[in-house]
Amino acid sequence: MPSATPIVDIFIPCFVDQLYPHTALNMVKVLEAVGCQVNYNPAQTCCGQPAYNAGYKAESRNIAEKFLTDFGAPVGEQRYVVSPSASCVGMVRNAYSHLFAGTPEAPQCGAVQQRTYELTEFLVDVLGISAIPQAQLAGRYTYHDSCSALRECGIRAAPRQLLDGVAGLERLEMAETTTCCGFGGTFAVKFESISVAMAQQKVEHALATGADYLVSTDVSCLMHLEAYIRREKLDIKTMHIADVLASGW
CATH class of the missing domain: 3.40.50.11810 (Rossmann fold)
Structure with a gap:
């Protein structure tokens, strides 16, 4: 586990927010139990995946630009973006590379991509946690x-x-x-x-x-x-x- 207290900005996908809010709360419960400082930005919306998959690339890029703004980290501060959805994380990691290729936002996009994780890979691969003892x-x-x-x-x-x-x-x-x-x-x-x-x-x-x-x-x-x-x-x-x-x- 990182020596300092990990700072986590949680991204709650549309499905979770609207239909399974208890899952979001349980993710927070788990993250706090393993010693993370958890933050929620209420301005967050969607990752842009529905529009992207439907072929609306310009519209999805507009949403993606907002995502980059909502989850931008202050210079010199180590923060992680963690989500209970591999689908949304996959969108950020992969589709964003196409949406922002050759654009002024490309460096910002790359920085956000590098610190965006699905919950389980964050716990295991970043924090080195193999189990939640209380579970x-x-x-x-x-x-x-x-x-x-x-x-x-x-x-x-x-x-x-x-x-x-x-x-x-x-x-x-x-x-x-x-x-x-x-x-x-x-x-x-x-x-x-x-x-x-x-x-x-x-x-x-x-x-x-x-x-x-x-x-x-x-x-x-x-x-x-x-x-x-x-x-x-x-x-x-x-x-x-x-x-x-x-x-x-």
Whole structure:
């Protein structure tokens, strides 16, 4: 862990802010428990991903410029941007490079990219934390590797390491854990039947393990899967990893 108290500016994505605010609060709970100074800028909005994925590059760049302003760090001060969404972190790390290539904002963009992390990789890779000792949750879990976490951010081991450190929780790996859940933002709207079929396959793989919980780093994936689970009245619960790590204390 860094010698000084880590200063963290949290970025709360649209899905979390509007539909899963408890996940944001649990992330703060975990970060403060490991000794971070947590700040929230109420001026923050979106990372620009919905517009970018829909092909509105100019509009997404306007939003991205605001993100750079909202999360700019004072000169000489070490701060981190941490989010409970690998999808948004992947947007900042990858798409921003294209949006700001050859522009005056490119250096500022690079600086923000270098200090932006998804929650689990920040805990494990930056702070060197392998477990949250207070965390307790009885049952068995299976883990879904979101496309953004795995392919855009290279996150695979950190979430499992933290979850395996939760007292009372047992991991059961499902088949095809790296296969997409079918959400994909507007993909779920434009190609509903394909999206639902992919969610069905993912949930069936999870159920086959006998797990009580289906866990991931992205509430967008979990929202999509939970909708299918609720419709079919299936016996498995979705949980964001921040909610798991904040359980039992």
